[in-house]
Amino acid sequence: MSIERTLSAVNDSNRNPSSLKEAVGPISGERFMRRLLTREFAPPESLAALPKSERKALGYLVRAVRRWAEVYSIQEGSDGKARFYPTRATKNQIIRASEHNPEILSPYTVVLKAPDGNFDTVPMHQAYSRIIESTNVIGLLRDATKATKDKELKNYLKAKVHALQTGDWEEADKEWLSRDDEPLVDIVIGFYDTYTDRFLGRKYAAEAWTGVLNIEATKESQQFVDAFLENWAQKTGNTKPKVKVRVDETRIMSGQAGHEEGELRWTANSLPCQPELRRKIGSKFTIFDPSFDDIYRARSEAFDKYIHSGRLSGIPKSLIRTGILRRVMGHEIGHSLVPEGIEKRIGAHKNWFNELYCDLISLDGYFDIPQVYTHNREHEVAFAAHFSNGFLQHKLYKRTGEMGNYLPSHAIILKACIDSDAVHPLDGCLTWKDISEVRKTIHTLTDKVTKLGKDGIEIDVQQFRDEMFDDSIYDQILQTKSN
Numbered sequence: 001m002s003i004e005r006t007l008s009a010v011n012d013s014n015r016n017p018s019s020l021k022e023a024v025g026p027i028s029g030e031r032f033m034r035r036l037l038t039r040e041f042a043p044p045e046s047l048a049a050l051p052k053s054e055r056k057a058l059g060y061l062v063r064a065v066r067r068w069a070e071v072y073s074i075q076e077g078s079d080g081k082a083r084f085y086p087t088r089a090t091k092n093q094i095i096r097a098s099e100h101n102p103e104i105l106s107p108y109t110v111v112l113k114a115p116d117g118n119f120d121t122v123p124m125h126q127a128y129s130r131i132i133e134s135t136n137v138i139g140l141l142r143d144a145t146k147a148t149k150d151k152e153l154k155n156y157l158k159a160k161v162h163a164l165q166t167g168d169w170e171e172a173d174k175e176w177l178s179r180d181d182e183p184l185v186d187i188v189i190g191f192y193d194t195y196t197d198r199f200l201g202r203k204y205a206a207e208a209w210t211g212v213l214n215i216e217a218t219k220e221s222q223q224f225v226d227a228f229l230e231n232w233a234q235k236t237g238n239t240k241p242k243v244k245v246r247v248d249e250t251r252i253m254s255g256q257a258g259h260e261e262g263e264l265r266w267t268a269n270s271l272p273c274q275p276e277l278r279r280k281i282g283s284k285f286t287i288f289d290p291s292f293d294d295i296y297r298a299r300s301e302a303f304d305k306y307i308h309s310g311r312l313s314g315i316p317k318s319l320i321r322t323g324i325l326r327r328v329m330g331h332e333i334g335h336s337l338v339p340e341g342i343e344k345r346i347g348a349h350k351n352w353f354n355e356l357y358c359d360l361i362s363l364d365g366y367f368d369i370p371q372v373y374t375h376n377r378e379h380e381v382a383f384a385a386h387f388s389n390g391f392l393q394h395k396l397y398k399r400t401g402e403m404g405n406y407l408p409s410h411a412i413i414l415k416a417c418i419d420s421d422a423v424h425p426l427d428g429c430l431t432w433k434d435i436s437e438v439r440k441t442i443h444t445l446t447d448k449v450t451k452l453g454k455d456g457i458e459i460d461v462q463q464f465r466d467e468m469f470d471d472s473i474y475d476q477i478l479q480t481k482s483n
């Protein structure tokens, strides 16, 4: 759609005031009654070691991130459409209209109903310009730009301010990814990830975080990522994508990233979201270290509960954290390796299938890179962590009735290992005799799923799921518990 049409939709709000109001909400009042999603963590130890200039910049960035939650609060709605689409619009109407106006499905626009009954769009930076102004996020980013002595961070912050004013998000993402090292202080702020759009899964929502670099853990993690990708490239003959990793001592997360409740809490995030852009400029995933600590506690309890104690002897506690973390990293890398065009071919199956693909890429690749292990049983821990986590997913499903995208993956891999006799239920837990048998099963399944991902169509994936997904497997294992 032309720029003039877009602009007139915004500037001439008399044209259709009710529709614009629907999209951006009342400008004051109700919005402030809602709970703002922010999650804050205690200042990390690394803060004390920061140069004064960066500590000062961080102070401004923390405030910017906190305020960015207000933008999210006007995007959220009572249903899956949030406020990205007109209340009464149907999926078909939106999809049909997008054939004439591709901006309708752009992740960065809000869809409105024009008075002539057609759909119209407004870019998010314009739709939310008033709230962006009233929160002074731009002013805070400028203050941080002045405070920091890190030249590349300055450039990135400038590009970010420009993006907030013009909608040129890609330029800022490029600045963010272009540097070779990691900044001591980092910030992500803008519109990313489609979780809030449960209607069509297209629109990005406001999210932000900022924190201090964990230098040692980042270095170690990047070595793991490099070894992992190198192995994958050699094995598949593909060129490896550029993937950076940052272990972040996060101070605050907000908006879509600010959930405090249980399984909705984020422990890692990989950006940019657009697969084409990732191929072009690479990607970076951030591990939110204090948040990972919370999840780790729950997962290590599950580990003790669902993996037979006979299998656990000789495994140091610290190794469990490493195994869980590195499995998560392998999974996040997997998102950069998903076969091209999969969205079009397998349609609605995409979400759970991608998680399965990433889990398998993670486990299969982990088995292959003993040179970076910190202990000779590290791969065993990763695989055990995957299985014990499956029990948590299953429990969550029973409690909430929400299947989510992770349970099918966990149950499918578990069933394959039980079918091949590599893994056995024992006394309500899981055990195995020989880890190399497990490795074989994972490898065969990875090949099968990779092939499906490359040239399967919807019906093939459906058939595979019907054959392999059986969540009653968890109850069957739990029933083997004696007494």
Ligand SMILES: [Zn+2]
Residues within 6 Å of the ligand: 331, 335, 354, 355, 358
């Ligand atoms: Zn994933």
